[in-house]
Amino acid sequence: MPAIQILLDSQQGPLPLKGQFQALADTPPSIFLSGTAQASSSNTSCMVQMEVWDQDQKYSGFTTAVVFSNEARQHKNLLALLVNQKPFTLGTTYMYQISAGPNTMSDSNDFYSVTILY
Amino acid sequence: MLIQELFNQALTQFPLSVNFTPRDTSPAQLYVTASAYSTFPNMLIGVDVALDGNPLGSLTLFANEAYSHKALVARLFPVEFNDLDQHTLTFSPSTPNTVCDFNDAIGATLLMISDVPPFVWNPTGPIPQYTTYQSQISGPALLFFSGSAFMSGGGSMGVEVVIGGQPVAISQMQAGDTTHEAFPPRFTQVMLKYSKDPIEIGFSTNSGEVASDQNDNYQLALIY
Numbered sequence: 001m002p003a004i005q006i007l008l009d010s011q012q013g014p015l016p017l018k019g020q021f022q023a024l025a026d027t028p029p030s031i032f033l034s035g036t037a038q039a040s041s042s043n044t045s046c047m048v049q050m051e052v053w054d055q056d057q058k059y060s061g062f063t064t065a066v067v068f069s070n071e072a073r074q075h076k077n078l079l080a081l082l083v084n085q086k087p088f089t090l091g092t093t094y095m096y097q098i099s100a101g102p103n104t105m106s107d108s109n110d111f112y113s114v115t116i117l118y
Numbered sequence: 119m120l121i122q123e124l125f126n127q128a129l130t131q132f133p134l135s136v137n138f139t140p141r142d143t144s145p146a147q148l149y150v151t152a153s154a155y156s157t158f159p160n161m162l163i164g165v166d167v168a169l170d171g172n173p174l175g176s177l178t179l180f181a182n183e184a185y186s187h188k189a190l191v192a193r194l195f196p197v198e199f200n201d202l203d204q205h206t207l208t209f210s211p212s213t214p215n216t217v218c219d220f221n222d223a224i225g226a227t228l229l230m231i232s233d234v235p236p237f238v239w240n241p242t243g244p245i246p247q248y249t250t251y252q253s254q255i256s257g258p259a260l261l262f263f264s265g266s267a268f269m270s271g272g273g274s275m276g277v278e279v280v281i282g283g284q285p286v287a288i289s290q291m292q293a294g295d296t297t298h299e300a301f302p303p304r305f306t307q308v309m310l311k312y313s314k315d316p317i318e319i320g321f322s323t324n325s326g327e328v329a330s331d332q333n334d335n336y337q338l339a340l341i342y
Contacts, residue, residue: 001342002119002231004260004307010276010288030121030227034302036291045221067153068187068221075292077189077300079151082227084123109274109292115305117121117231117260 003027003118007096013110015048016099023088025118031063033098034080035112038105039069046076047101050114052085052094060094061085064101075109082117119231120144124207126225129154129165129218133210136226140199144230147341148174148207149262151192151303152224156181157215162333164212165190165224169197170205176212179266180298180333187221192264192303193337194238197228231260234342241321243267243334245277248320254342256312261287264303265321265336267328269293276324277301279338281308282317288324298333310340 003024011017015037023029031050039046046069052061063085065078088094098114100106124138129152140146148169156163164178174197177190199205209224211217237251245267261279269275275293278285286308289301311317321336 001258001260002121004258004305006306009306010290010304027119028121030123032305034289034304036302066223067189070155070183070186074294077291077302079153079189079223079225080192080303081126081151081225082121082123082149082229082305083126084121111290111302113289113302113304113306115307117229117305 005116007114008112010111010113012108013106013112014108015106016097017112018097020093020095022093023090026087026090027118028087029085030082030117031061031085032080032082032115033063033065035065036075036077036110037100038073038075040072040103040105042072043070044103046104048078048098049101050096050098052096054092054094060088122228124226124228128220129222129224130220132218133208135206135208137204137206139204140202140228142230143199145198145233146228146230147194148197149194149227149229150177152177153187153189153222154216154218155187156184157217159184161215162213163216166210166212167195168208178212178335179300182297189300191266191300191335194262194339232341237340239338241336242332243330245321245323245330248318250316251319253310253313253317255310257310258307259310260305260341261308262305262339263337266298266300266334267330268296268298269327269329270296273327275328278322278324280322281319
C-alpha cells in the first residue's frame with residue numbers, strides 16, 4: 001500500500017487554489033488531479049494545471065487535467081491522470097498552485113481533488 | 119510498490135494500440151481514462167480495453183449530445199504480468215456510434231501497489247446501491263471510485279461512497295440539464311475497521327435530485 005497524501009478533497013473553486021504540504025516520502029510520487037472546468041469559448045481545450053515548487057522556488061512537479069469542450073461555459077469533467085513525478089525530499093515543505101489554463105474558466109460550481117501516492 | 123505511468127496521448131483513431139514494458143511482475147491495477155464522442159444523440163459510447171488481445175473491459179458513458187467530446191467513466195482493471203517483455207494495450211470502440219479524433223485523449227497507468235487482492239465492485243445504476251465486503255484490515259486503505267449520473271434541470275451533483283452507513287468520500291460537479299456526466303474520479307484514503315461480519319459499502323448521492331439509471335456505470339475499489 002502506498003503512502004497516501006490528500007491535498008484537496010473535492011475543494012470548491014474558483015481557481016487558482018494554493019496550498020502547501022510536507023512530503024511524506026522520498027520515493028517517486030504520482031499526482032492525481034481531478035475536477036471540472038469550463039471553456040470560455042466553444043470548440044477549444046479546457047485545461048487545469050498543477051505546479052509544485054520547493055521553498056527555493058525550484059520547480060518540483062507538474063500535472064494537467066484536460067478535455068476538449070465543444071460547448072462554451074459548460075462545466076466539463078477533465079481527464080484525470082496519475083502522473084509520475086521526480087521524488088520529493090522527505091519532510092520538506094512544498095508549495096502548490098492549481099490554475100486554469102488558456103481559454104479555461106472555473107467558478108464555485110467546480111470542484112478539485114488532488115492525491116499524491118508515494 | 120510501483121506506479122508506472124504508461125502513456126498519455128491523443129486518441130486520434132480506433133483501434134489504437136500502444137506498446138509498453140512493465141517494470142515489475144507484481145499483480146497490478148491498470149488505470150485507464152479516455153474521452154470520445156457520439157455521432158448520434160442519446161447513445162451509449164465507450165472504449166473497449168484489451169491487453170495482448172485479451173479483453174479487460176470498457177470505459178463507458180451515455181452521451182445525450184451528439185458531437186460533444188466527453189470524458190468517459192475512468193476505470194481500474196486487474197492485470198498481472200509474468201514477464202518484463204513488451205505488452206500491448208489496444209483500444210476499440212464499444213459501440214458503432216463511438217468516435218474519436220485528434221481532440222480526444224487516452225491515458226494509462228499501472229499501479230503495482232499491493233499484493234493483497236483488492237475489493238472491487240462494478241455496479242450499474244441506479245444508485246443508491248449497496249453491497250457488502252469483508253474487511254481485510256484495520257487501518258488506512260486506498261479508495262478509488264468513478265461513475266456517472268445526471269440531474270433533471272441540472273445543478274450541483276454529488277456522488278458519495280458510503281461505508282457502514284457513513285459517507286466517506288464525495289465527488290461533485292455542476293451537471294447540465296438531464297445530461298449524463300462522468301463525475302471526477304477520485305483516489306482517496308479511507309480508514310477501515312476490522313470486522314468479522316460483512317460491512318455495507320456502496321454509492322449514494324448528496325441530494326435526492328441526483329439521478330442515475332441503467333446507463334450509468336460505477337466502480338469502487340478498496341486497495342489494502
